[in-house]
Amino acid sequence: MSIQLTINKKKVSLDIDPNTPLLWALRDHLSLKGTKYGCGIAQCGACTVWVNGEATRSCVLPLSAVANADVTTIEGLSEKGDHPVQVAWDQLDVPQCGYCQAGQIMTAASFLKKNPKPSKTEIIDGMSGNICRCGTYHRIQEAVKLASEIAAKKKTSSTKKSAKA
């Protein structure tokens, strides 16, 4: 029996073991390799995706649990790679090896949706569920702050535009 769900705004149908974790469904069956395997037990956050808009660890989430759900992966975060979080990550040169960063970015973007103007402490707490073995934590925290500022500017300029129109 196949399972239907929406991934990055596209409807997909998967006819595989419904116990398959979403992570492996994405990587092995949909060739979406941006979501990473790090620990397989929801400890490191490398596999973070959004399920119905919520940051979720895909390595322990069976496909059956996301039937008809709306899933967003790093590949679908923005069309042109220009989500404020992606822009901030590049500007502050956050990545070292880069392996954990898709999970960090998906966590950060979800965090900022709920808390668009976070304090420093809120950023630190909000991002501490994700491990970075290279130790890019300072820049991750600075980039979340920068992303919030970029998003705020974008919002102001689009409000201005619509006011003019």
Next chain:
Amino acid sequence: MKNSRRSFLQQTALATSAFCLGFDWFKAEGKAGAMVASTVEAGRFNAYLEISSLGKVIIYSPNPEIGQGIKTAFPVVVAEELDVDWKDVEVRQANLDTKNFDRQLTGGSGALKHSWDRLRKAGATARQMFIQAAAQTWKVDPSACKTASGFVIGPAGQKASYGSLASLAATLPVPTEPTYKNRKDYKIIGKRTKGVDNANVVTGKPVFGLDIEKPGMVIAQIIRPPFGATLKSFDATDALKMPGIIDVVSFKNKVAIVGQSTWQVMQARATVSCKYDGQNLESESTHKKWFDEGMVTENAQVNRKDGDFKAAIAKAAKVVEATYECPFISHSPMEPMNFFADVRSDGSVLLAGPTQVPQSAQKAVATLLNRDEKKIEVELSKMGGGFGRRLNNDYALEAAELSSLIKKPVKVMWTREDDMMGGIYRPAVRYHFKAGLDAAGNMIAFYLRGVGLNAGNSTRQDNFPVGAIENVLIESVNQVSSVTTGPWRAPITNFLGYAEQAFLDEVAEAAGKDPIQMRLDWLARVKSNPVGKITYEPDRFIEVIKQAAEKSNWKKKPGVSQGFSVYYSHLSYVAQVADAVMVNGKPKITHITAVTDCGEVVNLSGAENQVKGAIIDGIGHAMFAKLRFNEGVASPSNFNSYRLIRGNEIPTIDAHFVDNGIAPTGLGEPALPPTGGSVANAIYAASKKRLYRQPFDI
């Protein structure tokens, strides 16, 4: 076409559309290697710099990228001397190419040190050839021409792009002594250059080893035996009946489960049972016994002897002694071990994946399978961290052997548990230090014995403070263990640096001296009259120490306790001051000031990343990481109980660099060794508790 390696040689073989300057990044001892200018029609040529007639500059970066930033740093140096704008440069990862590269590896923080002159020469030589080509065209004196942003500019304001000059430039002789930029004119070196892979990383492009997919590829996981055990039998009856499972095969005491997809392989693997034979398998108690025995044996290897330690310690007014110990630890890169291999019936082999030493993989696979090295191709992927783990190609050999057995292209994937329990660890080491002070508090005798489990020589016998002390004895004992070990970021010094710097803090206290002044006094002695052979430069040590004292407001911060350390490794010098305060009765590290002398900083952004990352790495592993062994089996097995440092556990860090213009030295590792020491010494200053083993008990 044969390229002479040591002489300059020109090839003008094919029709012109691009200028290629091949330079041998790693050949020759400190000299620039062979260079080849050439024109090519299309496609890849054995060259590392390519400028098309459209002006696009392509630089091939040969070294494996593990997050140290070499894929950005190397091309920065070429682009600087070539005098092009960074935005016009495209960087591509070169695959293994033993014909043109000698040291195509990542290890020992040695890449920039080895390649600095070659990279500069490559850029400067090409620049000069473009000038020459323009001068010929304009019929002017080349010395009247200059370059800017990829253009040659003539005396009458003529302007020609490198791209337009490419085909003529490629026919000119390659200059042997190009002129270099003055460092004050650098536009890219020393500035912040963002990682060339950032765009791929932030959009989730498949760039890592685990992302590799090849036609017909199957997936495998491998069950490995406890250390020291042999496989007696295994039962895969159930596994073979499970959906998607292709085969279960055994080799070298291992059992490989081969299937169509990762999850199917994981499920099937869980049903396979293995029986092992093994006697005297190692446990924590075994390791303790070996440490105890190693500390008292008469058969230690003597690594350094200055003066007469025994006589000096016998007449010392005061003796300070301490023992330090660290466990085996895993490298735990975020991307676990994995590799792709396709061993084909025609004798060719394709290897692809993350390795710090691709040429070793090629050679080892050739030996293992008795194949011709030349028929083994190695594609390099980006690596999700390495930290030394991928200097060992055990996992690549597994993939090759398995592919040869099942006659299919296969990707072997280690789970996190496999990665943590499957070996190649930082060796466990115990150190014993002894210092003898005279009545004035001067250290007159210094002793160190290191006992390591598969650690080789666990000391660095020529390192400071050796050279400042009259009577020195440094010994090591290596105990052979079945637990596999290998280099872990800053091999040996990652723990030795801590132990030594923590011990010297005790010495300073016993001597009633300031820990910084004590070291400066020793270095003054080294400068005027060193004892025996030294491998470090005292002036560079002195500079980082002085700057760290100044920038950290050493002992001038009210309410803050500070700890100092300084260490020399990989030809670089790093001094650190850690700040600690007591919070709810416990010491907390709030800030670290680091001053690094790694010579010329090529990419400031990358350099800061390396220093801060290494410090965080050093703190995390000093504080938390520990593996134990029970009957040859390691535990813990995953991040739920093997703790890695997180973003809410880090101090703020200031990373400063000495601006001296010396040719660059190592940076991926040197900031780690002093970290445990500065942290332990700050914790002592705050809590009066000395820390003698990792992980710290606070």
